Amino acid sequence: MSKELVQALDALEQERGIDREVVVEALENALKAAYKKQYNAAQNVEATFDDKKGQMTIKQVKLVVLDEDLVDPDTEIPLTEALEINKAYEPGDEIRFDVTPKDFGRMAAQAAKQVIVQKMREATRQAIYDKYQDYQDEIITGEVERQDSRFLYVMLPGKQEAVMTQGDQMPNETYRMRDRIKVLVNKVDNYNSLKGPQIFVSRTAPDLVKRLFEQEVPEVYDGTVEIVSIAREAGDRSKIAVYTHDADLDPVGALVGQRGARVQAVVTELGGEHMDIVEWVEDEAQYIANALNPAEVTDVIFDANNEQSVTVIVPDDQLSLAIGKKGQNARLAARLTGFKIDIKAESEAHDLAVERAEANETADGGDQSVVEETQAPVEPADDNQAATDQED
Numbered sequence: 001m002s003k004e005l006v007q008a009l010d011a012l013e014q015e016r017g018i019d020r021e022v023v024v025e026a027l028e029n030a031l032k033a034a035y036k037k038q039y040n041a042a043q044n045v046e047a048t049f050d051d052k053k054g055q056m057t058i059k060q061v062k063l064v065v066l067d068e069d070l071v072d073p074d075t076e077i078p079l080t081e082a083l084e085i086n087k088a089y090e091p092g093d094e095i096r097f098d099v100t101p102k103d104f105g106r107m108a109a110q111a112a113k114q115v116i117v118q119k120m121r122e123a124t125r126q127a128i129y130d131k132y133q134d135y136q137d138e139i140i141t142g143e144v145e146r147q148d149s150r151f152l153y154v155m156l157p158g159k160q161e162a163v164m165t166q167g168d169q170m171p172n173e174t175y176r177m178r179d180r181i182k183v184l185v186n187k188v189d190n191y192n193s194l195k196g197p198q199i200f201v202s203r204t205a206p207d208l209v210k211r212l213f214e215q216e217v218p219e220v221y222d223g224t225v226e227i228v229s230i231a232r233e234a235g236d237r238s239k240i241a242v243y244t245h246d247a248d249l250d251p252v253g254a255l256v257g258q259r260g261a262r263v264q265a266v267v268t269e270l271g272g273e274h275m276d277i278v279e280w281v282e283d284e285a286q287y288i289a290n291a292l293n294p295a296e297v298t299d300v301i302f303d304a305n306n307e308q309s310v311t312v313i314v315p316d317d318q319l320s321l322a323i324g325k326k327g328q329n330a331r332l333a334a335r336l337t338g339f340k341i342d343i344k345a346e347s348e349a350h351d352l353a354v355e356r357a358e359a360n361e362t363a364d365g366g367d368q369s370v371v372e373e374t375q376a377p378v379e380p381a382d383d384n385q386a387a388t389d390q391e392d
Helices: 002-015 020-039 079-085 104-134 206-216 251-256 258-269 284-291 316-323 325-337 346-363
Strands: 045-050 055-065 076-078 094-098 139-147 151-156 160-165 180-189 198-202 225-233 237-244 274-279 299-303 306-314 340-345
Touching: 002 020, 002 104, 020 045, 020 055, 020 104, 055 079, 055 104, 076 079, 104 180, 139 206, 151 198, 160 180, 180 206, 206 225, 206 237, 206 258, 225 251, 225 325, 237 251, 237 284, 237 325, 251 258, 251 274, 258 274, 274 284, 284 299, 284 306, 284 325, 306 316, 306 346, 316 325, 316 340, 325 340, 340 346
Parallel strands: 055 076, 160 198, 237 274, 306 340
Antiparallel strands: 045 055, 055 094, 139 151, 139 180, 151 160, 180 198, 225 237, 299 306
16 A cells, blocks of 8 residues: 555655655644544554655554653553653653554555545646636637526536536527537636635626627737727627727728628627727717717716716707617617717707796896706616617
8 A cells, every 4th residue: 555655645746746755744634533433442653655765654642740740641650650651751741652553554555545536636627727717718619418497507628517607698599409509618616615716707798798809800819909888788889999000900890800700790690789889089078979889979968077977969959869779879889988878869959959948048137158068967877777768
């Protein structure tokens, strides 16, 4: 057994990268526990493993005390007996006696096996955790394995199972066994649990769109074109704001590609999810107008009382387009820009301005003053809160 155990320690250290001292310490603790359990030992014992020879010993430890102070013979030895062993002993010294049982080899072998199996299991879990931590926020291709009421189970490379919650599954997709799908690794958790690390993947995360464009667009991958912001309603529509420092490069065109080939590849991968790609600019008013694409914008009026709230004026025939179906276009634009957006048709904005001007004139006794128009904004900036639909 001693030879095989030493070889096992060598293999753990060389192949699994497990510190030899950690295994030896765990083995000694296991030997001590096994001895005390088997022999119902109440005394203070130490287990020692010689990792060069593979030898295991159990020693009883006794504290030297004055004869009159002796209380527990299992853990103490009177000074007169200690002096018979060695005249140099003094009260407070410790003496170790070899109490290794003759049949201890079988017990030790079982303890050693358990320790080695446990350490190998821990090392495997740690290796999986470290590997997939490196994949966090990255795309990886997996194979659909099965599905239950809680999760879709996806087998990743290396036979590692990942889970996808219902909220991370695309509402416009049906998953079948052995389907190969691209997923975003968005969380690696519980690597110290009994079941090992749990890997969570997603098809709905906004960063999945970003990583897909990195794969399709070299300018995004090398940083020439930057994806500044993404607002996404997975399976239906996404808005993407892009920017470049290269004055000779059209960032929107770079993502669209020749004849739309690049964006179409992403759309296909996401099951037909529509992509609105707009240019990010420093001028916030222009950025907001861009974000409401494909609607035309006449004016953007910032609220004097709330710097993150704006009223956007659009032509009457563009109002429905600007708001979008069930408020989606306005909602995504708000998420993309971080502004609360209230959309008004030109005629409505004009009527409101006239009414306020007249009211102000009446209140001031005929004083012709100009009233700055500010509108109460909706609250669509939070990804988890839908914008209030704007009606003409």
